[in-house]
Amino acid sequence: MMWIKEIRENPNVLREDLKKRGQDMKVVDEILELDKKRSSLQKELDSLRHKRNEVTKKVAEAKSKGEDFSNMLHEIKEIPKEIKSMEEELGDVEKKLNSILMGLPNILDESVPLGESDEDNVPMKFFGHAIVRKEDAQRFIDASRGEMDYDIANFKILDHIDIGLKHDLFDLDRAAKVSGARFYYLKNELVILEQALIRFALDIFRDKGFILVEPPFMVHRAVEEGVTSFKDFEDVIYKVDGEDLYMIPTAEHPLAGYYMNEVLNEDGLPIRLAGVSPCFRKEAGSHGKDTKGIFRVHQFNKIEQFVYCKPEDSKKEHERLLANAEEIFQKLGIPYRVVNVCTGDLGSVASKKYDIEAWLPGQGKFREVVSCSNCTDYQSRRLNIRYRKAPGQPAKYVHTLNSTALATTRAMIAILENYQQPDGTVRIPDVLVKYTGFDVIG
RNA sequence: GCUGGGGUCGCCUAGUCUGGUAGGGCGCUGACCUGCUAAGUCAGUGGGUGAAAGCCCGCGUGGGUUCAAAUCCCACCCCCAGCGCCA
Numbered sequence: 342m343m344w345i346k347e348i349r350e351n352p353n354v355l356r357e358d359l360k361k362r363g364q365d366m367k368v369v370d371e372i373l374e375l376d377k378k379r380s381s382l383q384k385e386l387d388s389l390r391h392k393r394n395e396v397t398k399k400v401a402e403a404k405s406k407g408e409d410f411s412n413m414l415h416e417i418k419e420i421p422k423e424i425k426s427m428e429e430e431l432g433d434v435e436k437k438l439n440s441i442l443m444g445l446p447n448i449l450d451e452s453v454p455l456g457e458s459d460e461d462n463v464p465m466k467f468f469g470h471a472i473v474r475k476e477d478a479q480r481f482i483d484a485s486r487g488e489m490d491y492d493i494a495n496f497k498i499l500d501h502i503d504i505g506l507k508h509d510l511f512d513l514d515r516a517a518k519v520s521g522a523r524f525y526y527l528k529n530e531l532v533i534l535e536q537a538l539i540r541f542a543l544d545i546f547r548d549k550g551f552i553l554v555e556p557p558f559m560v561h562r563a564v565e566e567g568v569t570s571f572k573d574f575e576d577v578i579y580k581v582d583g584e585d586l587y588m589i590p591t592a593e594h595p596l597a598g599y600y601m602n603e604v605l606n607e608d609g610l611p612i613r614l615a616g617v618s619p620c621f622r623k624e625a626g627s628h629g630k631d632t633k634g635i636f637r638v639h640q641f642n643k644i645e646q647f648v649y650c651k652p653e654d655s656k657k658e659h660e661r662l663l664a665n666a667e668e669i670f671q672k673l674g675i676p677y678r679v680v681n682v683c684t685g686d687l688g689s690v691a692s693k694k695y696d697i698e699a700w701l702p703g704q705g706k707f708r709e710v711v712s713c714s715n716c717t718d719y720q721s722r723r724l725n726i727r728y729r730k731a732p733g734q735p736a737k738y739v740h741t742l743n744s745t746a747l748a749t750t751r752a753m754i755a756i757l758e759n760y761q762q763p764d765g766t767v768r769i770p771d772v773l774v775k776y777t778g779f780d781v782i783g
Numbered sequence: 784g785c786u787g788g789g790g791u792c793g794c795c796u797a798g799u800c801u802g803g804u805a806g807g808g809c810g811c812u813g814a815c816c817u818g819c820u821a822a823g824u825c826a827g828u829g830g831g832u833g834a835a836a837g838c839c840c841g842c843g844u845g846g847g848u849u850c851a852a853a854u855c856c857c858a859c860c861c862c863c864a865g866c867g868c869c870a
Contacts, residue, residue, distance in 0.1 A: 380832085383831085383832080383839085384832085384838095384839095386839080387838060387840090388838080390839060391839070393851080394838095396850065397850055397851045398803085398804080398851090399850095400803080400850055400851070401803040401804090401850095401851075404803075417850055418850075421850075421851095604793080
């Protein structure tokens with residue numbers, strides 16, 4: 342959320358940003374107009390209150406001297422009523438202004454590419470040696486995974502759904518019966534594999550000095566409003582009936598709320614957290630997309646990186662989060678590419694975002710497995726999270742960043758599809774064997 | 784869920800009964816003093832607005848009563864103790 346002060350002083354920054362995003366710039370004029378109205382109402386109200394306070398003081402004096410003050414009261418009876426009606430008017434204007442401000446997107450980083458949809462995201466680098474369908478053109482290769490050199494001509498590549506059903510690793514039909522579409526029962530080795538992935542990721546972040554956190558899985562509305570944009574409320578977040586509680590769509594949200602309304606010590610920054618939690622998502626805006634399997638589901642487990650840092654460090658921290666996420670997929674031996682997410686696909690909250698897209702041989706496509714965002718001060722302003730050198734010094738807003746480390750369902754899909762063998766079995770990535778206790782499924 | 788106690792400036796605390804400018808201590812910042820350090824003295828130390836003087840707001844949150852609310856009334860939230868229920 343931009344402060345009205347900044348918009349007032351330099352409205353063109355916001356105008357240009359909205360233009361880049363293809364959004365209506367008229368809202369800026371509306372903001373400026375409401376701001377003017379608010380300020381003049383505030384002045385009027387202040388002088389009314391001043392008048393009241395003056396008289397109140399006189400009444401108090403008179404009373405302490407034992408003088409009669411009933412005439413004074415008569416004169417000013419009307420002031421409180423005027424104040425009240427003006428407060429209501431001001432409240433309405435402020436409410437309107439505030440809701441517009443809360444709806445504004447973050448200011449884009451200058452390196453974000455222009456574009457309309459995910460198709461315009463810009464690939465930045467590739468990793469891995471992929472298995473591909475014979476008819477697909479080979480678009481990337483490197484030598485880091487020479488051991489996966491199969492005889493592609495005789496390899497019947499399956500997607501994760503067929504692999505899962507074949508080895509009884511999940512039951513989707515019964516999940517649909519019990520809970521509806523986009524739910525799943527995990528079964529047998531896949532249950533263990535999921536736990537192994539979680540533990541694998543946690544160990545990595547423990548080694549890196551991240552603070553491991555298992556957060557609340559439900560949070561107050563105030564947290565969600567601080568962390569997300571309005572659209573997420575509609576399309577993503579489940580509400581608990583009759584309570585001020587929302588099921589978290591990612592551990593990012595309770596981790597961002599952790600320091601809400603606090604002033605952090607500058608010397609303690611950056612604070613790096615690794616949260617592990619289930620995630621709940623309505624997926625309301627994605628009807629018809631990825632309806633089969635466990636790629637797009639209402640519930641999954643995820644390890645999430647979250648960082649609070651000084652503004653001057655956030656770009657560096659952003660690269661670092663990406664590197665951490667890459668490290669995980671490199672260690673798992675999953676081929677992937679990194680894309681710089683374009684203006685049209687970025688969303689309101691992030692100033693800049695990288696996605697890691699794993700190669701899924703079953704789909705013959707790169708698909709998103711990691712989303713790595715620099716939210717700059719968008720969340721910290723809304724959640725009121727600041728930092729300073731010492732008490733008494735001025736406090737500034739921190740920058741917050743978040744990145745998937747590993748979302749279990751998508752990581753499992755990537756493993757199933759990339760580690761399937763010509764004989765129909767599925768190998769377990771070497772780094773996971775010590776956690777699973779077995780090295781092959783099937 | 785019930786009963787009782789509590790929530791006041793960065794931290795601690797007074798004020799609440801009996802409505803009338805939110806006071807003190809600690810910490811922090813600055814000035815003075817000092818051979819250095821400590822001590823001491825003075826000032827500053829929530830937010831908004833303003834060039835400034837000033838003005839407005841602020842005592843968990845939201846309402847109400849009143850010329851005037853930290854103080855009285857109503858509702859709610861959170862913390863502590865005890866009881867109840869419970870994986």
